[in-house]
Amino acid sequence: MQELPLSKVYQWLEPGPVVLLTTARGGRRNVMTMSWHMMVEFTPPLVACVVSQGDYSFAALRATRECVIAIPTVDLAAKVVAVGNCSGRDVDKFGTIGLSPLPAQHVAAPLIAECLANLECRVVETRLVNRYDLFVLEVVKAWTDPARTERRTIHHRGYGTFVVDGETITLKSKMP
Template identity: 75%
Template sequence: MKNLPLSKVYQLLEPGPVVLLTTARKGRPNVMTMSWHMMMKFEPPLVACIVSGNDYSFAALRATRECVIAIPASRLASKVVKVGNCSGRDTDKFKAFGLTPMPAQDVKAPLIAECFANLECKVTDTRLVNDYNLFILEVTKAWTDPAQKNPRTIHHQGFGKFAVDGKTIALKSKMR
């Protein structure tokens, strides 16, 4: 065994695919790239996510208490990185990166047409926001694009590296 710098631990435990989080505040939609999230409960679906207090989306999420988690396929990887490398404070990211906002049913934040799945969410718990920037979201409506068959997600490995999910295997399990 060899020592691993603690700054690299997150690379081993990155919980899931890189997603796009949309918000809308004062009639202005925004989108950010997010990879720090995890499922907390099956039904109703609860998702925990961390949004830095420095991100433009943080204030919108805190004020409106709603968002959309849009899940992009690997073909959108370069756009996902570009979205994450600039701020919504001074950039209309939908326009700049050719993303199509679509109206959601339960929230004002837009769906993203190019993503294979979109989850409309409402903030249900903010007790850990002040200490950890951690929001608990309840998914209230979920959408998928049936035209996107077998989409592959991207997973952040740190320092500009991403893995694309691969082969799926089926094993008997009592897990859902």
């Protein structure tokens, strides 16, 4: 074994795909790239995510207590990185980057038409926001686009490096 710098630990634990988180506040919509999230519960579906106080989306998420988590596929990787490399304080990311907002059913934040799936979410727990910027979200409506042929997601490994989903294997499980 070789020692691993603690600053690189997250690169080994990133569990899920890179997602796009949308918010809307005061008539202004925004989107950010996010990879620090995890499932917390199956029923109802709860997702914990970190949205830093330095992110423009933080104030909107905290104030409105709702968002959309959109799940892009590998063909959107360049747009996902472009979203993450600018701030909604300065840029209309939807218009500049070329993402198509769609109305959600239960939240003001928009769905993203180009994404494989969109999860409408409401904040249900904020006790860890002040200390860790950690929000717990309940998914209240989920959408997918069955017409999308590309289904491979991307996973952040740090410093501009991503892994693309590959082969799927199915093993016997006792989970429902």
